[in-house]
Each structure stands twice: as C-alpha cells, then as structure tokens.
Amino acid sequence: MKLVSFNAFRTIGIPGVTYIKPDHMFKEIEVIKDADILLFPETWQVPTLVYGLKKAIFPNVETMLLGENKIEMTRVLQAITPQHVPYTEILASTEQNIIDILETFPFPFVAKEAKNSMGQGVFLIESEAQFRSYAEQNNALYVQEYLPNDGKDLRVCVIGDQIHAAYWRVGAEGAFLHNVAKGGEICNDFIPDDALDLVLSVAKSLSINHAGFDVIVSNGNYYILEFNVLFGNQGLRNEKTTVSEAIYQYILSQFVPPYPTAPAPGKIIS
Known part of the structure; x- marks a missing residue:
C-alpha cells in the first residue's frame, strides 16, 4: 500500500x-x-x-470540509441533532442584526469566529461594547447561548469508526475556556457512556473519521460545541494504542x- x-x-x-x-x-x-x-x-x-x-x-472529504468552518459545522449539527446544540444565531454583521442579537441574548453569551481552534476566537460577551468590538472584526455574527456548567467539558476523539479516547478538560477556577492550550487540566474519571454514544452516532451520521468532539454538560443535557479535525494529543498519552497506530489499522481495514x-x-x- x-x-x-x-x-x-x-x-x-x-x-x-x-x-x-x-x-x-x-x-x-x-x-x-x-x-x-x-x-x-x-x-x-x-x-x-x-x-x-x-x-x-x-x-x-466530509471530515475536512465540515471541520474547516465552525459555522457550517454548527448548521449541520442543528439539522441532525438540534437538541444537542446550543441555541445559535448566525447572521451577517449589520447594525440591525447586532441590535437583534442584543435584544435576543441575555448577557453573558458566546461569540465565535468561524475558523479557529485551541480556544482561539471564542469570546464570552458580557456587555454591548464587547459585542460591538467582536462585530467590527467579523463579517458573520456567530452567537450562541451561554450554557452554565461545572467548569469542564468532555473531549471525545474519534478515529475511523470508533472512539479512540475521551477525557474531561477541567478549566481553572472561574475560567471560561477549558482547553488544555488555555490552561485546562485533564481528567479521565467518570466518562459518561451516553455522551460517547452521542458522539459516535453523530460522527457516523456525518461520516467523520478523524476529529476531537467537544461536549459540555448543562442542565442534564449534552451539547456538542464543535469538533476539531487536528485535535491535540495532550490527553492521549496514556492510551494503549497511539493515534498513528489507530489510523493505520483503520486504513488497513478500509x-x-x-x-x-x-x-x-x-x-x-x-
């Protein structure tokens, strides 16, 4: 081969x-x-x-094209599993749309840039001034409700047609972002099976074969925030099978x- x-x-x-x-x-x-x-x-x-x-x-190709743009990713997730996506508005950055969002979303809410990773381009908006500053820098307004949580999210790594690894990313006390690149710590305890089942079902539905899904738990529900094609390996060092070994075995099987x-x-x- x-x-x-x-x-x-x-x-x-x-x-x-x-x-x-x-x-x-x-x-x-x-x-x-x-x-x-x-x-x-x-x-x-x-x-x-x-x-x-x-x-x-x-x-x-499905993984590459959907993983490139968070807006398109969110639209697809809204279509296939809306109950597991935060309430989201995606609008052109116009004055009327800015006003509409400020009237719709209570503070705080979350604003994102379409193309970014490792916690970059994700903002907790707590005032009109902050939102207008974000809007000036982005042609598209990509806004989601803020979901109360216990200071952590779940990273689930899919390789091929299986889950390769899953771990919690625990943010520093009071931190908005949980990413390891932003100082989050890794915890492997009490990984919920139903969250893994959700991710694997979504990955198979979209034909995603290499991605790290970010899942948050809020008010007893699981929400998929996004997935990253080139996910980090900080939380994978204790796995029995390396990422490259898992990729190779999947390729051989296909x-x-x-x-x-x-x-x-x-x-x-x-």
Missing part, C-alpha cells in the same frame, strides 16, 4: 509513508497520482485531490491492496 502524507507530525509511526510538503503538490504530482491513500492534506488541496485526481484521502505488501521505511521528499 502506497501512502503519501502531507503532515509529517500527524503520521509519525505509520509505516511506508512518503512525506510531501503541501506546497510541493504539483512538483510531486506523479508520486501523488501513484499513491493509494493521501494522508492529512490541507483543506486547499482537497478539491484537487478528491475531485480532480479522484484520490482517497484521510481524513475523508483498503485492501491488490497484492500482499510489506511495510517499507518511510521517506521524505523535500
């Missing part, structure tokens, strides 16, 4: 991988055409690889080469 990776870090430990820098895609186009599966392309590469060259990619192959040492095309 011939594997090409566009992200060396994400595919460390996968045997037989040839690494190509994304910017060198057209220089190495023949190698890419000859590959069986292309791993971790950047979003801008996906249309060319999938629709132009008809190549199989991992993560798959792709059967026409003849037996033996893993070859990976190589890099600079």
